[in-house]
Amino acid sequence: xxxxxxxxxxxxxxxxxxxxxxxxxxxxxxxxxxxxxxxxxxxxxxxxxxxxxxxxxxxxxxxxxxxxxxxxxxxxxxxxxxxxxxxxxxxxxxxxxxxxxxxxxxxxxxxxxxxxxxxxxxxxxxxxxxxxxxxxxxxxxxxxxxxxxxxxxxxxxxxxxxxxxxxxxxxxxxxxxxxxxxxxxxxxxxxxxxxxxxxxxxxxxxxxxxxxxxxxxxxxxxxxxxxxxxxxxxxxxxxxxxxxxxxxxxxxxxxxxxxxxxxxxxxxxxxxxxxxxxxxxxxxxxxxxxxxxxxxxxxxxxxxxxxxxxxxxxxxxxxxxxxxxxxxxxxxxxxxxxxxxxxxxxxxxxxxxxxxxxxxxxxxxxxxxxxxxxxxxxxxxxxxxxxxxxxxxxxxxxxxxxxxxxxxxxxxxxxxxxxxxxxxxxxxxxxxxxxxxxxxxxxxxxxxxxxxxx
Amino acid sequence: xxxxxxxxxxxxxxxxxxxxxxxxxxxxxxxxxxxxxxxxxxxxxxxxxxxxxxxxxxxxxxxxxxxxxxxxxxxxxxxxxxxxxxxxxxxxxxxxxxxxxxxxxxxxxxxxxxxxxxxxxxxxxxxxxxxxxxxxxxxxxxxxxxxxxxxxxxxxxxxxxxxxxxxxxxxxxxxxxxxxxxxxxxxxxxxxxxxxxxxxxxxxxxxxxxxxxxxxxxxxxxxxxxxxxxxxxxxxxxxxxxxxxxxxxxxxxxxx
Numbered sequence: 001x002x003x004x005x006x007x008x009x010x011x012x013x014x015x016x017x018x019x020x021x022x023x024x025x026x027x028x029x030x031x032x033x034x035x036x037x038x039x040x041x042x043x044x045x046x047x048x049x050x051x052x053x054x055x056x057x058x059x060x061x062x063x064x065x066x067x068x069x070x071x072x073x074x075x076x077x078x079x080x081x082x083x084x085x086x087x088x089x090x091x092x093x094x095x096x097x098x099x100x101x102x103x104x105x106x107x108x109x110x111x112x113x114x115x116x117x118x119x120x121x122x123x124x125x126x127x128x129x130x131x132x133x134x135x136x137x138x139x140x141x142x143x144x145x146x147x148x149x150x151x152x153x154x155x156x157x158x159x160x161x162x163x164x165x166x167x168x169x170x171x172x173x174x175x176x177x178x179x180x181x182x183x184x185x186x187x188x189x190x191x192x193x194x195x196x197x198x199x200x201x202x203x204x205x206x207x208x209x210x211x212x213x214x215x216x217x218x219x220x221x222x223x224x225x226x227x228x229x230x231x232x233x234x235x236x237x238x239x240x241x242x243x244x245x246x247x248x249x250x251x252x253x254x255x256x257x258x259x260x261x262x263x264x265x266x267x268x269x270x271x272x273x274x275x276x277x278x279x280x281x282x283x284x285x286x287x288x289x290x291x292x293x294x295x296x297x298x299x300x301x302x303x304x305x306x307x308x309x310x311x312x313x314x315x316x317x318x319x320x321x322x323x324x325x326x327x328x329x330x331x332x333x334x335x336x337x338x339x340x341x342x343x344x345x346x347x348x349x350x351x352x353x354x355x356x357x358x359x360x361x362x363x364x365x366x367x368x369x370x371x372x373x374x375x376x377x378x379x380x381x382x383x384x385x386x387x388x389x390x391x392x393x394x395x396x397x398x399x400x401x402x403x404x405x406x407x408x409x410x411x412x413x414x415x416x417x418x419x420x421x422x423x424x425x426x427x428x429x430x431x432x433x434x435x436x437x438x439x440x441x442x443x444x445x446x447x448x449x450x451x452x453x454x
Numbered sequence: 455x456x457x458x459x460x461x462x463x464x465x466x467x468x469x470x471x472x473x474x475x476x477x478x479x480x481x482x483x484x485x486x487x488x489x490x491x492x493x494x495x496x497x498x499x500x501x502x503x504x505x506x507x508x509x510x511x512x513x514x515x516x517x518x519x520x521x522x523x524x525x526x527x528x529x530x531x532x533x534x535x536x537x538x539x540x541x542x543x544x545x546x547x548x549x550x551x552x553x554x555x556x557x558x559x560x561x562x563x564x565x566x567x568x569x570x571x572x573x574x575x576x577x578x579x580x581x582x583x584x585x586x587x588x589x590x591x592x593x594x595x596x597x598x599x600x601x602x603x604x605x606x607x608x609x610x611x612x613x614x615x616x617x618x619x620x621x622x623x624x625x626x627x628x629x630x631x632x633x634x635x636x637x638x639x640x641x642x643x644x645x646x647x648x649x650x651x652x653x654x655x656x657x658x659x660x661x662x663x664x665x666x667x668x669x670x671x672x673x674x675x676x677x678x679x680x681x682x683x684x685x686x687x688x689x690x691x692x693x694x695x696x697x698x699x700x701x702x703x704x705x706x707x708x709x710x
Binding site: 400401402403405406407408409410411412413414416417420421423424425426427428 | 509558
């Protein structure tokens with residue numbers, strides 16, 4: 001049996017949110033003065049901002065009961081035996097290798113990927129790509145961080161949770177891709193040594209310079225047990241002229257988690273931003289990835305899948321703001337509700353006056369698998385330009401009896417028939433995922449369908 | 455010859471309305487039966503009832519398959535026992551490729567985990583006979599299939615799943631003469647000699663290709679007339695009205 005960590009090896013700030021706590025975080029991280037100030041300003045804004053006036057009930061979220069910072073390395077030293085049984089069982093059923101299992105569970109500090117990572121790191125360095133954790137970036141690339149970190153993309157003033165994030169953020173990635181460079185493999189957060197996978201307030205900042213391309217993958221399909229009840233990450237992406245960024249997220253936090261994130265991209269002339277997301281876990285999720293198309297010909301694609309099972313509320317959607325002519329956006333959102341789960345699509349598309357000949361296509365499909373589950377669609381369109389082309393379709397419903405009968409007549413049990421229909425339903429999303437993620441997502445959905453996950 | 459299917463006094467209601475009003479039918483191993491009749495008289499209902507469609511309520515009578523009472527079995531168990539239904543209007547399964555669907559189905563029926571390469575080989579052989587191209591396999595099940603493609607895909611499924619009883623619900627409807635030939639030829643070539651077939655059809659033209667051993671006429675929820683293959687020809691010439699009229703005068707619905 002693994003040795004229990006000793007309490008003194010551990011560093012936690014005291015519970016609750018105060019100037020003292022924020023200063024403590026900054027000082028542990030040995031941050032420069034400008035970042036300390038930024039945190040304190042954000043804290044002020046947090047205290048002033050009201051809670052969101054829409055979405056799921058957050059009243060049981062007690063800001064005073066949360067520990068906002070735990071020193072990451074020690075945090076990961078948990079015992080396998082201490083994990084809730086349903087999480088352990090799910091790992092077994094997914095057939096995740098032992099080493100990876102322990103990493104995902106936070107039992108070991110990191111996945112055994114140093115060797116792989118070392119060679120990737122060298123390749124990246126040769127291309128001039130910066131891929132470091134956010135704390136390192138603050139110290140080594142202060143000019144870039146000062147310019148882009150929570151300034152023009154997600155300022156702390158954006159919403160209450162972005163202000164909170166600004167005050168207590170820790171961990172996350174910093175990526176800079178030089179002009180014209182195409183990163184030939186996806187950058188995955190778990191490749192990064194010393195990354196805190198179970199980060200509560202991770203900050204990811206990606207700058208794709210002119211004509212470059214990068215695919216960033218965050219998270220994993222296997223359930224990640226978190227002892228923290230609140231996760232509020234922020235992702236800021238800058239897509240410069242002619243660049244393309246794909247950001248893929250697979251989120252499967254344990255169901256005790258409030259997952260309230262802010263993700264936004266600013267897309268310049270002829271740039272392309274692609275958000276691909278699959279949200280399987282956490283209790284309450286509020287997430288609205290946004291693309292702000294500021295340059296002519298900029299494009300955004302949002303592909304999102306949510307699964308709301310027992311006790312889960314998914315309040316998610318896409319936000320695209322068209323600020324320049326000939327911009328276009330495609331939004332495809334799919335949700336599955338089961339065992340009393342609730343999915344809400346809350347989207348906003350805005351085309352301002354002068355963003356001539358812009359195109360928007362929104363498609364929301366909800367699959368409701370039983371009587372106790374729900375799906376709602378709240379798509380908001382603000383179109384202030386006559387030359388815009390807008391299409392919108394929304395469907396919601398159950399799997400028809402006819403379809404199930406057809407599949408059952410081919411030997412599939414009712415459960416297998418439903419699972420197959422669901423797999424087809426998520427296909428447009430899963431085919432966009434890197435292979436290993438797609439395979440795991442399919443397996444996970446199958447397990448969810450069988451009710452095998454607690 | 456051994457009976458594979460035996461239907462006794464079958465009464466079936468849909469949403470409280472009685473559609474089948476006492477059907478009796480026996481199908482022997484390797485036999486081909488054609489079930490004919492005007493529209494809306496219960497031909498498809500019989501097919502669905504044998505397969506076990508959930509909202510089709512059997513109010514009286516029973517269905518025996520291979521000597522076992524299957525009246526209350528769910529469709530997938532009937533399928534696993536060897537019954538296949540080729541649908542008149544097969545459902546679309548978006549996002550699921552035909553190949554994936556067939557392999558899932560094959561594995562469910564055989565309790566196996568066939569290798570992808572081996573399965574692909576088997577598929578390609580059968581597809582050649584049905585004049586289907588390889589890209590067919592990657593298309594989503596029945597999504598944007600033409601009428602003829604849907605029928606061919608159903609026959610392909612039959613060929614792969616190798617049932618002992620295959621019920622084909624209007625495999626000829628909506629097909630032009632070339633498509634009809636391909637489908638009918640396909641059925642003939644794909645059929646193992648001991649496979650029993652029930653073809654439900656409105657017209658007898660498919661029976662020119664596939665010669666039935668028996669022809670039954672369903673009218674108003676009952677089999678009013680049974681005969682050999684010559685009956686199909688007679689029906690083509692005379693239509694169905696004479697049977698309905700004659701019925702009143704004969705016993706047990708049999709008129710010769």
